[in-house]
Amino acid sequence: MRFRLADTVLLQGYKQGMSPAPRPHATANQPTSTRSPRWGRWIFALLWGAAVAGGYAVYSGALIIPERFNPWAALDVAAPPNFLTATKLARARGDPARCLAALAQTGMRYSPLPDRVTGPGCGFENAVLLREAGVRIGAPVSLSCPMALSLAMWERHALQSAAVLHTGQRIAAISHLGSYACRNVNRGDGAAPNAPPGNRSQHATADALDIAGFTLTNGKYIAVLRQWQTDDAATVAGSDALFLKEAHRSACRYFNGVLGPDYNAAHRDHFHLETGGYGMCR
Numbered sequence: 001m002r003f004r005l006a007d008t009v010l011l012q013g014y015k016q017g018m019s020p021a022p023r024p025h026a027t028a029n030q031p032t033s034t035r036s037p038r039w040g041r042w043i044f045a046l047l048w049g050a051a052v053a054g055g056y057a058v059y060s061g062a063l064i065i066p067e068r069f070n071p072w073a074a075l076d077v078a079a080p081p082n083f084l085t086a087t088k089l090a091r092a093r094g095d096p097a098r099c100l101a102a103l104a105q106t107g108m109r110y111s112p113l114p115d116r117v118t119g120p121g122c123g124f125e126n127a128v129l130l131r132e133a134g135v136r137i138g139a140p141v142s143l144s145c146p147m148a149l150s151l152a153m154w155e156r157h158a159l160q161s162a163a164v165l166h167t168g169q170r171i172a173a174i175s176h177l178g179s180y181a182c183r184n185v186n187r188g189d190g191a192a193p194n195a196p197p198g199n200r201s202q203h204a205t206a207d208a209l210d211i212a213g214f215t216l217t218n219g220k221y222i223a224v225l226r227q228w229q230t231d232d233a234a235t236v237a238g239s240d241a242l243f244l245k246e247a248h249r250s251a252c253r254y255f256n257g258v259l260g261p262d263y264n265a266a267h268r269d270h271f272h273l274e275t276g277g278y279g280m281c282r
């Protein structure tokens with residue numbers, strides 16, 4: 001809008017400059033469009049000032065609003081997600097102390113790991129050895145705090161409801177293919193563990209987890225490899241596939257990067273979930 005008004009003024013100035021004769025109707029008493037930008041600027045400034053003042057009042061504590069609507073409040077892992085959850089999760093992931101504080105609320109079973117450097121571009125900081133993630137996870141995994149926190153949020157706020165919706169059961173266990181590995185990005189043409197560290201996978205810093213399937217509370221196992229594709233959505237297999245699709249889609253809200261069977265053949269049997277990398281949802 002501001003550009004449009006400014007353009008109008010420029011255009012009129014240009015026209016006036018081009019035209020030798022003054023326009024007959026342009027008198028001093030008539031409202032001209034040159035006033036509009038000034039009012040526009042005032043209104044914009046007032047709104048901007050009000051937004052800044054309101055934001056500062058919330059930030060300083062002068063104005064009390066519910067925590068879930070306060071963008072500066074810490075992430076509450078149990079609170080139902082809203083439009084601020086992604087921002088709060090990102091901020092918690094970006095600060096080691098905040099991340100550990102949020103992780104402590106999740107009820108996950110884990111123990112802190114000492115920071116390690118294991119090779120060029122490999123190792124981890126602020127990581128935990130995760131033993132249980134609200135659900136069983138089989139072999140314990142080394143995960144960075146941001147990954148563990150994202151996993152907790154996804155399991156609690158998306159995965160369980162997707163399973164109940166499509167299968168009538170909750171998730172009892174997640175089967176994973178591992179997290180930390182000092183290696184480069186797997187593009188499906190064969191990982192090259194001895195390649196130079198220019199293109200390290202998020203696995204190399206414990207910022208990724210590969211998930212192969214899910215066990216429901218009735219003992220049924222749903223494998224990404226077998227149940228991702230189906231021809232008939234009205235069958236049980238179709239429901240399983242819909243659950244996997246929803247699990248994949250919802251993971252994109254809680255992780256920075258998600259790759260699944262539709263991405264490439266290297267991911268035909270698992271979901272690759274990661275934090276800290278480039279945003280992707282494939």
Ligand SMILES: [Zn+2]
Pocket residue numbers: 203208209210271272273
């Ligand atoms: Zn992976």
